[in-house]
Every structure is written in structure tokens, then in C-alpha cells.
Amino acid sequence: MYGKIVDYSLEGQKLVIQFEKYKGIIEAFTDEIINVFCGFETETHRSKAIEGEKHKETKVSVTKDETGLIFTTDKLRVYIADEFKVDFYDAEGRLLCADYRGKREYAEQVSEEFLELIRAEGHDVADGNGLDYKIQVVKKMQGDEKFYGLGDKTGFLDKKYYDYEMWNSDIPQAHTDSFKALYKSVPFFITLRDTCVYGLFFDNTYKTFFNMAKENEKYCFFGANEGNLDYYFIGGASMQEILKNYTYLTGRTPLPQLWTLGYHQSRWGYETKEEILHIAEKYREYEIPCDTIHFDIDYMDGYRVFTWNEKNFGKPGEVIKQIADMGFKTVTIIDPGVKLDPGYAKYDEGIEGGYFAKTPEGEVYVNAVWPGDAVYPDYGNPKVRSWWADNQKYLLELGVRGVWNDMNEPASFNGELPKDVVFTDEDREANHAAMHNVYGHLMSKATYEGLKKWDKKRPFVITRACYAGSQKYTTFWTGDNQSLWAHLQMAIPQMCNMGLSGLSFIGTDVGGFGADATGELLARWVEVGCFSPLFRNHCSKGSIHQEPWLFGDEVPAIYKKYVELRYRLLPYLYDLFYEGEQTGMPIIRPLVLHYEKDKETYEMNSEFLFGENILVAPVTEQGATKKIVYLPEGIWYDYDTKEKISGGSYFLKDAPLSVCPMYVKAGSILPNYEPMHYIGEIELDTLILDVYPGEGEYLHYQDNGEDFEYRNGAYNLYRFRQTDGVLTIELLHDGYDKKYKQFKIRCGKTETIVPFTGETIKVRESL
């Protein structure tokens, strides 16, 4: 379709190629990030994922031979041939990723008859049916590829032999492996081969299609029928490097407020202020730590966004204050759909300002969500975003500490919004087809900006829908899962792949949203949930209540054990966020991210790493009390028994309901807090160090856990190091005045308390 290469020129780091029919561009953003572009819709990128200047100066050159053009950076060599075929090699000349030259064709098991049927149904363009997309990139397979990433898809860790769509979808049915899309669109995946690894990011916000060698194992492809050809080849020496480069491009999760990492309780719906107070009291009575209570849609007046239901929730904000006095923070839900209701201030303001999406005829477009007939803020318009941002002030003044953005695919009860509903894309008109996948992204960005402006703290935003790059603004949960063992099992690969897609602040509804949890399921779920960055128990109206004390005696005790574990490990978790802001490394990691040469990890769906040091092998099957555990090479310690185990093999571990098997890498130094019921209850002036013998070094980060002062240097960075049986504690950066007063060093059965003044400490005897 592009034709032969006719001409070319090098403009800075950009190679502009004139083909017979189109102009193609190969551009080095950095020496490892190469963009491939053809402007079918716009002359330049209109990325929502990439913000700010991402070009790094790098030396590029271009040469020509009989096969085409060769564009090089210090790290990569790109071969460009006629028909805009593009192949990537590393600097040593090893092939990383090549375009497929043959014709796309179904593998043999798809019959001609089936294809006929598809055609008869009127699918004359692609739609996942094997026909060509207007824009498509077909990459040749070597055979040993594994695919990771692609956002919040269902199924297992390795995405090979499946196909997916990027089209944010509100799906209330139980999510199964055959689903092609869920709530989020992250058109990015990592390919791991025996000899190399690379990432591909297709930055196109329209509906896009990903076929991971399902159609034919000779190739995988991605495509779209609208927008530009605009993809990034992301190189790097390891999966970690790829992720670092991808998150360099699309942004990283910023440090959150510390309390957001505590435990959250939610239900749709707590319908009265009495119910909210009851929940708060119960948590304190059972002494299960809890920081946050979520208010679902019932707190609003008739589901009108930015209003308060005084009938059931009393004076605006009063109950928020009451639970705040008990140490609880409040998160409220907001939905984008504004009730069509003349006389309701938000509706009137939106109509007056022209803030809502319109039909092609220029009428305000109406669909329906919880409040009934509703209209849709046009977040692609900067004026609408700033209106939305300013509305957060209403919530903050009530005492709200975080905002939960829901239904922002956008959901619509009267059928999907037609593709031609008119939206804005910054400075130009656009339509629903283009803006659908970024609707949740832009809503979250507006919410984030509002909270930042009016609260000055690190904004805590949760979203259901998003696009690549949303991690800069918001945290995520996996939407409406159900109280099914299959969903608990799926949570592991799903969260791992979200982490590999740049979305690191994530969680699933602990216990399951729809259907009814059993005590056993809830106990096993909290054993996974306590490691997920967003740790929230949430369930649906119509399902049984899911607070832990409702399930006899054993379950609340187990629940408490794991929520307490979470609070003890908060400084470790916070350190992982600190690391993530520098490197893009997620919190929940598939084993393959650290053990890329170990084939046993490639499809490890039942274990994960919580940072590099802790491996979690939870039980996720009903009735099971044993777990087959695999530990990668190296020395590990059983977290509960402290037994020393050599990795590199499988073994059977006893895991009654009260035990989630966990293993700590030898040489780890894990920071812990003293027990507490919520953040803010105790002074965090003592840090416990759990030392697991071996050689090791650990960086620990400390700041006020609230605002952006850390970006001006108001933080402390400590280095803990163990070598030759000596533990050294050093303060590498001294910028936050509330340094620890003491360290409690625990090793095996010994515990040593050492006061700290800022001077380097060396401790020998306990190791």
C-alpha cells in the first residue's frame, strides 16, 4: 500500500521517507526508542499517553543499500524497505523484530466455510476476522515468543495465541478468558524470546486489534481502521529495561500519600451515615487496621455528581468528619454522566459552557447511566477539564481525601455511544471513535489536576477506564470481578500484566464484586489482596455483605493477620513506589521480570513477586491446603518458619487457610513499621529491620508521606547493607527532619534496638 521508496532525507533524529503513495517517518526518540509513523489522519503525533519532551539527543545516521535504508542509533539498527517494511536489529547486528513479508492468512484450522460466514455477516473490513485493517503491522514470529502486557486483559500471563481489542468496555458479566477487552486500553506489549526482548507500543486511541499469533503462528499483528500508523519500538537489554524505557515515554506512577497504601473498605452500597459509622466502629472493635472507607453512589443526591444526599447521609460532610476523628479517610465515587436535570447546577453550568458531547447535528447527546438520562462531559476540551478539576473543591471541602472515578469507559445503559458523537480533542473537533479509549484517561487527569490544585497533597484518584500513560494521574482497579475462585486465580496474571503495562498502582475488589463470597474465598483473597498496591474490599448491591467479621471466628482472625502484615510491610511497599517512580518497576511482578532466563517463570500464573525480595505463592483453589511452590535459583527463607530453602525447584508446602506461603530472598533487609490501626495513629519514629542472612543492600526512603515537598529534597534516603555478618545503616540523603529515632534489628530470634542520630551505624553481634 505504501509503494516503493522514492526519496528520503534525515531531519535531525528523524528519517523522512517518501514512498510512492505515502510519507513515512522513522524517528529516534532515544537510542532505544524508535517511532514508526505515517500520518493518515494528522501530520504529527496527537498522543494522549506521551506528554512533555521525550526526545533525548542521540547520534543517528542513514545509509542506503540495494534492499533499502539503514537508520542507526548507538543501540539499534533499523532496516526500512519498500512498502514501509521495518526490521529492528541490535548494534551487534542480531535480529530483534522483523516485519512479516508474506500474506496474512488463516492457519489451517480455520475453514473457508467459516470465512464465508463471516463475510456473509457483512464484515467486509477487519473486526478481528482476519481481513486486512487499514493500518496494520505484521511482525514475523521466530516461534519461541512469549507476550506480556496489554493492560487489564483476562486470561493468563502469556498472551500468545490469543487476540484482543483495545476498546474500553463496561462488562458486568463474569470476565472469562475469551473476552477481548475490558475497561482499559494499553496498546503495549513486551515480546520475550530466547535471544532477545523488546516492546511495541501502538499509540492509536481508536479501536485497535492485537492478534498474538492466533491467526497464524508465523506472525503476530496489530492494526486499526482509523488514526495514524504510530508505533514505538522499545529496545533494552532486559524486560526491566524495556519497562523503564516504556515508562520513560508514557510516564511513571508518582509517590502516593502513605495512607492510601493502607487498607480500604467499600461496598455498593452503604446507604446511610449510620451504616458508615457502624463499619468504622466495627473495624476499630475488631482491631483490624483500616484507613479508608469508600462512599459509593448512594451518598449523592439522586446520583447527581457533586451533590450530597442529606436525607440518608445527614449534613454534608458531617459523617466524614465523624469517621475522620476515628482515623478514617474518605474516598467518594464520582461518575462522568451528569444527570439531565434543568435546575441542577452542574447540568446548567455544563449546558451554558457547552461542556457536554454533542450529536453531529449539534444537540447535546443524551444516554443513560445511574441517574437516568445523562449527558457526557467532553474531557478532551481543556475548558471542561478545568471545570471538572474545580468541582473537586466541593468534595475536598466536605473532607474527602481521594476520588474514585467510575463508569468512564464511558458506560451507557442505552447502548454504546455512536461513533460520530462529537467530542473535542484539545484544539480540534473529534468524535467518539477517537476519544472513547481516552475518556477515562482525560477524566482522571482532570480529577488529578483538581485535587492537586485545591488540596496541594499528592492526589489520590482511582479509575476504572484508562489509556496508556494514565499511571501519571491515577490508580486502577480491575472493575467488576465476581466472588469466583477463577477470578481470584485470574487476579495474579492480570495484575502482573498490568504492571508490565506501566500500571503499577492496582488492585482487584478483594472478595469479589458481584456474586457471593464465602469465608474461605475471602480469606484466600485477602492473602493476595494484602500485596496489591490498592488494597480494597468492595462488593455489589445484591451480593452478601463482605466485611470480615460476618464470616465466623476463623476468617476475621485470618483477615486481621494479613491486614496487619500489610501495615507492617508499609515501609517496604512505600520503598517500592519510590523505586517505581525512578524506574517504572511495578509492585506486583511476575517472576519472569526478575528471572528472565528461567523458563519455569514464563508462564507462572500462580505466584508473583512483591518487589524483588518477597515471593508470594498464594492458595487460590477452594479446599486446597497445600501449594506447589516454585522458587527460582538462589537461597530463600520461608517467611513464617524461617526455614532456609535452595531455589531452582518445585516443592509442596502446607498451607492451611491461615497461611499464605511467602518467601524472602537471602540477603534481604525488610523494613517494617510497628503495629498500628491506621496511618497517623502512631509516630513512625522506629523502623524494624528484618534481616535475612546473606549479602545484600537495600535502599529505604522516608518523607512526610503527603505532599510534593520530596521533589524539593525533603526526604531521607537510608542504605542498609549486610556484608560479612555486619549490618551497616547509613543516611545517604538527609532532607526530612523526622528521622528515625531508633532501629529494631531482628535476625532469627534475636532483636537489637539501636538508637539513631544520623551517624552511620554498624551492628555485628546479631548477624
Ligand code: GLC
Ligand atoms: C460500577 C463499579 C462498581 C460500583 C458500581 C456502583 O459497577 O464498577 O465498583 O460499585 O458501579 O457505583
